[in-house]
Amino acid sequence: MNAKNVNINPCHMCMPMGGVLAFKGIExxxxxxxxxxxxxxxxxxxxxxxFNEPVDVGxxxxxxxxxxxxxxxxxxxxxxxxxRVYNPKMIGVLTTCLAETIGEDxxxxxxxxxxxxxxxxxxxxxxxxxxxxxxxxxxxxxxVRRILENTVIPSEPNGKIxxxxxxxxxxxIRELKRMMKLFSLPYVVLPDFSDSLDGVYQKQYLKLSxxxxxxxxxQTMSGLKAIIEFSATLQDDLSPGEYMKxxxxxxxxxxxxxxxxxxxxxxISVLRxxxxxxxxxxxxxxxxxxxxxxxxxxxxxxxxxxxxxxxxEQLYATISLLEENGVGIVLAATGSEYSTIAKKEIRQKDxxxxxxxxxxxxxxxxxxxxxxxxxxSDGRVLTEKRGIPLLRRxxxxxxxxxxxxxxxxxxxxxxxxxxxxxxxxxxxxxxxxRQQMTEKLLEPLKNxxxxxxxxxxxxx
Amino acid sequence: MAISKEKLDKMLEVYPSKVKxxxxxxxxxxxxxxxxxxxxxxxTVPGIITNRGCAFAGCKGVVLGPLKDMIxxxxxxxxxxxYTWGTRRNKAKTEDxxxxxxxxxxxxxxxxxxxxxxxxxxxxxxxxDVMEEFNPAAITLTATCxxxxxxxxxxxxxxxxxxxxxxxxxxxxxxxxKGVSQSAGxxxxxxxxxxxxIGQGEKEQADSKxxxxxxxxxxxxxxxxxxxxxLNDIGYEVVSVMTGDGSYEDLKNAHVAxxxxxxxxxxxxxxxxxxETKYGIPWLKVNFIGIDATIETLRNMAMYFGEQDxxxxxxxxxxxxxxxxxxxxxxxxxxxxxKTSFCFVGGSRGHHYQGLFAxxxxxxxxxxxxxxxRDDYEGREVIPDIKIDAxxxxxxxxxxxxxxxxxxxxxxxxxYEELKAKIPLSEYKGMNADMADGTVIVDDLNHYETxxxxxxxxxxxxxxxxxxxxxxxxxxxxxKQLHSYDYSGPYAGFKGALNFAADxxxxxxxxxxxxxxxxxxxxxxxxxxxxxxxE
Numbered sequence: 001m002n003a004k005n006v007n008i009n010p011c012h013m014c015m016p017m018g019g020v021l022a023f024k025g026i027e028x029x030x031x032x033x034x035x036x037x038x039x040x041x042x043x044x045x046x047x048x049x050x051f052n053e054p055v056d057v058g059x060x061x062x063x064x065x066x067x068x069x070x071x072x073x074x075x076x077x078x079x080x081x082x083x084r085v086y087n088p089k090m091i092g093v094l095t096t097c098l099a100e101t102i103g104e105d106x107x108x109x110x111x112x113x114x115x116x117x118x119x120x121x122x123x124x125x126x127x128x129x130x131x132x133x134x135x136x137x138x139x140x141x142x143x144v145r146r147i148l149e150n151t152v153i154p155s156e157p158n159g160k161i162x163x164x165x166x167x168x169x170x171x172x173i174r175e176l177k178r179m180m181k182l183f184s185l186p187y188v189v190l191p192d193f194s195d196s197l198d199g200v201y202q203k204q205y206l207k208l209s210x211x212x213x214x215x216x217x218x219q220t221m222s223g224l225k226a227i228i229e230f231s232a233t234l235q236d237d238l239s240p241g242e243y244m245k246x247x248x249x250x251x252x253x254x255x256x257x258x259x260x261x262x263x264x265x266x267x268i269s270v271l272r273x274x275x276x277x278x279x280x281x282x283x284x285x286x287x288x289x290x291x292x293x294x295x296x297x298x299x300x301x302x303x304x305x306x307x308x309x310x311x312x313e314q315l316y317a318t319i320s321l322l323e324e325n326g327v328g329i330v331l332a333a334t335g336s337e338y339s340t341i342a343k344k345e346i347r348q349k350d351x352x353x354x355x356x357x358x359x360x361x362x363x364x365x366x367x368x369x370x371x372x373x374x375x376x377s378d379g380r381v382l383t384e385k386r387g388i389p390l391l392r393r394x395x396x397x398x399x400x401x402x403x404x405x406x407x408x409x410x411x412x413x414x415x416x417x418x419x420x421x422x423x424x425x426x427x428x429x430x431x432x433x434r435q436q437m438t439e440k441l442l443e444p445l446k447n448x449x450x451x452x453x454x455x456x457x458x459x460x
Numbered sequence: 461m462a463i464s465k466e467k468l469d470k471m472l473e474v475y476p477s478k479v480k481x482x483x484x485x486x487x488x489x490x491x492x493x494x495x496x497x498x499x500x501x502x503x504t505v506p507g508i509i510t511n512r513g514c515a516f517a518g519c520k521g522v523v524l525g526p527l528k529d530m531i532x533x534x535x536x537x538x539x540x541x542x543y544t545w546g547t548r549r550n551k552a553k554t555e556d557x558x559x560x561x562x563x564x565x566x567x568x569x570x571x572x573x574x575x576x577x578x579x580x581x582x583x584x585x586x587x588x589d590v591m592e593e594f595n596p597a598a599i600t601l602t603a604t605c606x607x608x609x610x611x612x613x614x615x616x617x618x619x620x621x622x623x624x625x626x627x628x629x630x631x632x633x634x635x636x637x638k639g640v641s642q643s644a645g646x647x648x649x650x651x652x653x654x655x656x657x658i659g660q661g662e663k664e665q666a667d668s669k670x671x672x673x674x675x676x677x678x679x680x681x682x683x684x685x686x687x688x689x690x691l692n693d694i695g696y697e698v699v700s701v702m703t704g705d706g707s708y709e710d711l712k713n714a715h716v717a718x719x720x721x722x723x724x725x726x727x728x729x730x731x732x733x734x735x736e737t738k739y740g741i742p743w744l745k746v747n748f749i750g751i752d753a754t755i756e757t758l759r760n761m762a763m764y765f766g767e768q769d770x771x772x773x774x775x776x777x778x779x780x781x782x783x784x785x786x787x788x789x790x791x792x793x794x795x796x797x798x799k800t801s802f803c804f805v806g807g808s809r810g811h812h813y814q815g816l817f818a819x820x821x822x823x824x825x826x827x828x829x830x831x832x833x834r835d836d837y838e839g840r841e842v843i844p845d846i847k848i849d850a851x852x853x854x855x856x857x858x859x860x861x862x863x864x865x866x867x868x869x870x871x872x873x874x875x876y877e878e879l880k881a882k883i884p885l886s887e888y889k890g891m892n893a894d895m896a897d898g899t900v901i902v903d904d905l906n907h908y909e910t911x912x913x914x915x916x917x918x919x920x921x922x923x924x925x926x927x928x929x930x931x932x933x934x935x936x937x938x939x940k941q942l943h944s945y946d947y948s949g950p951y952a953g954f955k956g957a958l959n960f961a962a963d964x965x966x967x968x969x970x971x972x973x974x975x976x977x978x979x980x981x982x983x984x985x986x987x988x989x990x991x992x993x994x995e
Contacts, residue, residue, distance in 0.1 A: 135538070
């Protein structure tokens with residue numbers, strides 16, 4: 001925990017940010033943020049810049065009057081208008097610091113709205129996402145949980161496997177789906193923003209993305225054969241899978257994100273167990289290729305030292321990959337204060353920091369020899385001030401292209417991540433090698449010759 | 461392509477009737493034969509996906525954020541601080557790099573218990589931390605939504621911190637819900653800057669006779685530096701810039717200037733007016749975007765000071781600047797001419813960039829502002845007619861009096877009146893006057909209307925913000941982001957115009973647009989032919 005009061009250069013964002021990301025993965029859904037319109041504008045702006053995609057979020061535009069007399073009227077109007085213009089299938093109503101501080105009862109308000117209007121074709125999901133109750137990571141999972149709580153109905157077994165994901169990239173989601181297909185296992189990914197936040201160019205622009213998890217598929221998640229939730233560091237009461245287990249008895253496997261060899265193996269083991277099938281040949285080949293890459297890279301990686309700051313799930317999984325290949329971890333940090341990552345088995349527990357900000361990262365990195373850092377774009381100051389190169393991972397990446405296309409999961413993704421890491425180390429080594437060798441070997445030779453009264457230049 | 465009233469009406473039919481009526485009053489088809497009015501600075505319709513931000517965004521994000529030698533503490537939960545961290549591309553340099561705090565995002569990061577039990581103590585502790593770590597000459601405290609609601613008295617904390625440390629600690633009650641857009645936040649920031657900073661310096665007069673302040677220039681992509689370079693070449697002394705690359709130290713002595721230049725009228729005209737009342741500094745509406753506008757501005761400034769050496773030097777620099785870009789614009793114009801644009805930006809650029817577009821042969825067919833007031837559209841003469849509604853009343857109006865010691869008429873009243881007839885002294889005629897008949901002016905353009913207007917007008921380029929940029933590009937139309945310039949700039953002045961021309965041309969000319977249709981387009985879907993008798 002961070003002992004001081006001030007947060008200087010934060011490593012985390014607020015809950016509604018995570019909520020919007022989660023709803024982006026539901027077909028024909030839209031979010032209305034109940035609060036000042038700044039919240040929706042800022043969140044749209046940041047998500048749009050990371051993914052280079054349109055991100056449309058409504059606001060109830062609460063002003064002073066709404067703040068004093070309550071915002072129900074604004075919420076009602078907001079819902080009416082967004083339904084008229086966008087015709088969504090699902091609306092996420094997310095609260096803000098403002099709405100929570102004045103104590104808006106959005107559950108009752110949205111229920112009243114549905115009752116009064118008699119609307120049946122649109123589902124409204126109220127989610128409490130006060131900016132002070134957690135980071136965007138918590139906002140993400142609590143929104144997914146609320147989507148389930150409000151949508152799932154009892155249903156017959158459907159033999160499908162549910163994958164509940166944290167805030168990973170569209171490329172990661174596509175990779176998980178590919179693995180499921182290779183296993184020939186029917187699946188439901190929740191939420192699935194692999195298309196809506198990494199869309200193909202199309203002449204006809206659609207206001208609401210038709211892509212994402214189908215609402216029908218969410219409703220019938222009670223009939224899933226099992227749920228695999230990548231939430232090893234999530235507290236139970238935020239876990240969507242725990243809700244499904246408790247409420248509908250759906251078998252739940254909570255495992256880390258499949259980054260690195262061991263965690264990818266863990267996913268494959270779970271899939272084998274659930275399906276009774278053997279791992280497909282192609283995945284085994286990919287495992288072999290990852291192993292081969294690890295053997296090739298270990299001599300470089302064992303010399304590397306890094307610091308990393310990511311959302312809890314990504315952090316835990318990336319630490320595992322680094323440990324597997326012998327990369328030194330100078331410090332590992334996350335902005336979230338609520339994750340259970342500190343209880344996990346991590347080799348250098350004393351170098352793990354939760355509730356961190358960049359001020360802490362800078363201080364802890366002081367005087368340390370660090371080859372590179374891993375984390376989002378906000379760590380660019382590490383490069384500017386300390387000359388530590390940054391391998392951009394996580395969210396948000398706003399000063400480079402392709403944040404949504406970065407792949408790190410599965411054997412295939414792990415190879416890409418591993419290569420990127422090794423190349424960061426090699427890049428530093430190769431650009432400074434000549435100078436180091438000169439200093440270490442050539443200079444002493446020269447000095448020795450001179451001290452003997454010889455001219456070193458004459459000898460060579 | 462044009463739009464008729466009937467077509468516009470049809471477009472708005474999707475809205476519920478009350479919303480339709482409201483939105484209609486924010487949209488006008490320019491008709492020079494009529495006296496037209498437009499609704500602006502009124503409440504945003506809930507649920508209509510607006511581009512507007514909040515009071516906090518206007519106060520901390522826009523006006524205060526660029527002040528480089530102050531630590532800006534955001535009092536509230538983490539989000540608002542994070543979202544205003546280095547997002548505007550306002551550049552700054554300080555002599556001592558350790559006193560440039562622009563890269564820092566400092567917040568009290570309030571948690572649930574702080575909301576329940578109050579955050580004053582935490583705020584004071586954060587000020588302690590900040591003093592220990594940065595030791596800045598001045599600090600701002602900006603409020604996010606919950607602060608006013610939980611009753612935290614930032615003023616009291618600021619006062620005790622000032623007593624404890626002997627530095628200036630300014631507080632801004634810019635909770636997001638105040639007003640109807642970021643415009644409220646500009647006003648709140650303007651009030652405090654005039655009340656608490658400007659005039660705190662010891663200087664009684666400027667170092668030279670052509671001393672100016674540059675107001676409403678935020679140095680996005682280095683615009684302010686390009687403007688300053690030209691002004692310095694002519695012989696002006698830039699006392700302070702509000703607020704791009706601006707500093708607390710410079711601001712304190714802003715009262716010594718002979719003239720205030722107002723670039724962004726919307727965000728800063730309050731300061732210009734107050735400084736005129738308090739110190740007698742007249743203000744001139746300027747525009748450094750576009751070559752003709754820059755020339756006109758420089759000549760107006762020279763005319764204000766009226767001295768022949770300055771007028772001569774102005775002409776000399778204009779000629780020099782023009783010679784340096786001569787002929788270079790022409791190559792871009794081959795690509796850009798005979799095209800049309802939408803120009804929808806915040807509160808002034810929606811107007812300023814139209815001239816530059818015109819110089820490139822691009823006609824603006826639709827324009828508007830995100831958060832402007834009626835005077836930005838219709839000109840300042842409508843100010844007395846603007847109804848003050850409940851939302852505007854919430855923003856305190858700072859009443860200033862002439863400073864007994866420092867008020868000084870900069871030019872005789874008679875000369876002032878004569879000049880006023882020739883140059884825009886205390887005057888802004890607004891956007892509408894410059895727009896052609898049949899073009900469309902939209903206030904608070906939203907996501908739905910953006911798409912519909914694009915379908916109707918099919919513009920060649922859309923100048924707007926980050927949020928709507930991707931919608932436009934998905935429709936196959938180049939978008940030029942004019943809030944923070946898409947990693948480019950400067951666009952101000954002569955050389956800036958050239959940069960802009962290059963960027964816009966590049967968008968039109970990128971080969972990518974040629975690949976939208978795949979080579980197999982138009983070929984039959986199935987290879988081979990149906991055999992006879994197969995049916």
